[in-house]
Amino acid sequence: MTTSEAIPAETALDDIRAMLLELLDEYGLEDGTEITRDTAFHEDLGLESIDLVALGSRLAERYGEHVNLAAFLAEMELDDVIGLRIGSLVDFVVHSTGRFRNRES
């Protein structure tokens, strides 16, 4: 049995928070917004699906191509994508990095 070396959830949340604040800043929407696991990507942050694409690129740059947000979202239904919460993104990063490292070890 291999030991998982997934990115810790706290680190993933910090990284995603920094990426989202950058995106919000581009729109001039960054006003000290608090971002937690419960924050909704569209409803709370006012971001759009095109911003999910930008986030996907940043995640791949940060962690590698195996963190494939497009593939993750393609398995979801529309309502789940619209209601997407930051916690789901964190879990996705933790899961994909852990799975990849296990495969490599």
Added chain:
Amino acid sequence: MGRVDVNGVSTHFQRLAARPSGGEPVPTVVFVHGLGYDSLASFYLTLAAPFAEHGIDVLTYDLRGHGRSARPATGYRVSDFVADLRGLLAELAEDRPVHVIGNSFGGTIAFSFAATHPERVSSVVAIEGEPATQPWADKMERTFGNVLDEARDPANIEWLERTYGKHHARLATAALRIIESTSIVADVPSGPLLGEQELRALHCPVMTVVGSDGFQRDDPYALQAVLPSCRTEVINDQDHSVLVERHHLLRYLLLNWVTEQEHLRWLGEVA
């Protein structure tokens, strides 16, 4: 993510390489999104990754005025969008024929691209999209009129927000923004339009996927009567939002379509 200058417009695109990468040449699919509040996200978040996983190179991009591409004030005729697609393929050195899959107005662009650049196209798939004919232009003018009337009334935006949530209200506002800041309303319906003769000369294989309650509900099979090679799939109990609401079904239909077209080409059954 990438960005390239196409016909003077800074254009945002995304490529997803076929997996596994390397080895034999693989087919390329170009996904073209629709008008208004649409962007490459509609395809990126639904079909792009499954197609790449299936061994297909994927290219999708934001049309001028949309998503993260630049928004010039003018230049929104169908021919401008066709020139942009041609220019993007040239910039990215994509010199083999491609399968063009368009959603709504993206389908319209795909038809006009195939009519003007037949050598560049392996097949066309139009999801709730029609060729730029006179009846299409009339429909577009009516649609623009309705969108303008609805989105300009704050009460309607509030109703959208109450009924469907902030997300939908923001989409309507985004559509109004592009309509009011560009010549898109005047430009799009001006085509140039395709006549029956041009449609009958469109020899590449075509598949249209329409919702039973979508924009082509009056006669979903109309194109089969005029195009030399056209298959139509009608999705029951579905309005215009086929791509975002039925993407799991589309994945199955479209992957089969591209695979079949590639096999037929390999057998020499299609040009």
